[in-house]
Amino acid sequence: MTKISLVAFDGTRFDVDAENGSTVMENAIRNSVPGIEAECGGACACATCHVYVDEKWIEAVGSPEAMEEDMLDFAFDVRPTSRLSCQIKVRDDLDGLVVHVPERQA
């Protein structure tokens, strides 16, 4: 198990034990983190699981692939730290990861 934290827009912090190989989006849905809609169910087809990766974690998480970058065009208030949480897979070196939920999904 890897510990990850999701911070809702109102500041509520959800500390979650996540299974390696699961996506950050799946953990958000399982723990009812508000603001993550994941309309398409994780197919990288909707941009409604948009998160901001905490500055400290940007390098470890890495940058989006081309398809995810395309999908981010549909998200609201996209920043350099933006990712779709369905495309971030939990792994050992992400232990302690923090992501922030934006004000709204598109």
Place this chain on the structure above:
Amino acid sequence: MTTPIETDVVIIGAGPVGLFAVFELGLYDLKCHLIDILDRPGGQCAELYPEKPIYDIPAWPEISGQALTDRLMEQISPFSPEFHFNRMVTGFRKLDNGRFEVETDEGELFHAHAVAVAAGGGSFQPKRPPVPGIEAYEGSSVFYSVRRMEEFRDKDLLIVGGGDSALDWTLNLQPVAKSVTLVHRRADFRAAPDSVNKMFAMREEGKIGFEVGQVTGLKGADGKLEAATIKGPDGETEIACNRMLPFFGLTMKLGPIADWGLNQHENLISVDTERFETSIPGVFAIGDINWYPGKLKLILSGFHEAALMTQAVKRIAHPDQKLVFQYTTSSTSLQKKLGVQ
């Protein structure tokens, strides 16, 4: 007066469940017309994930959304369903003779014994970009599609997005509009490389403007747009414009069906689990759009619902006929309908 199209069943939505309903209804000699907002069959399977594999279709260890759609189209072809694409169902009423009338935004009327709502997550509609106050300009200065190019003649046009729609309309409207500025949040595009190259060439020639950034605000009054604020990597700029065309993809909304008076449960249509009938007898809801205790949004659940709904529809359409349950494996009459006898 429009002459109504007379049929047995109107199916709203041509996704996998709507398509399979044609098969089940067809086995019982019920003719279907399907209405869909998209320009082709398949619903979410075709629009959201045509190339993504699906792993839980019985007997298909792996099949893509598009392949599933193609197979269903092949399977239902013996029943010659009639498709009406690029249309949204707007009107609905019960007629004095007990049948239903369904109207589309193209003005067509359908009369049917039963209506099957197989609308999935709702109808695909253009996504509204997250710009404060944009609603006030919709329909007067902000448009989500181009119906007639002439409407943009001699206008200062702002096009937002990085896909094919945004690029195609930038290229096509440039000769018509007074000015065209394309805004996209990055210098990479989803659109076809050829269109992107053409766009950059036009920009070199000074025929269009291109800004990297996101629209954060609109200026104007009484629905008349005057300028847009663009937040880019180097801060905010203002671009004068009186027409804006945002292309931010599609989202799903229940749409006018929400106003039919059907009982709902969290934006889904409540049905029973014997007939999958809504609170209006004769109106059914199958697939992701319906809700009942224990509901799972699976394609296979929708297929099951279509089969059970068919039994109820048959009783409504042909109350005098005895319902005989048969298997396609052995029934010569079903095989005749399928064209294999």
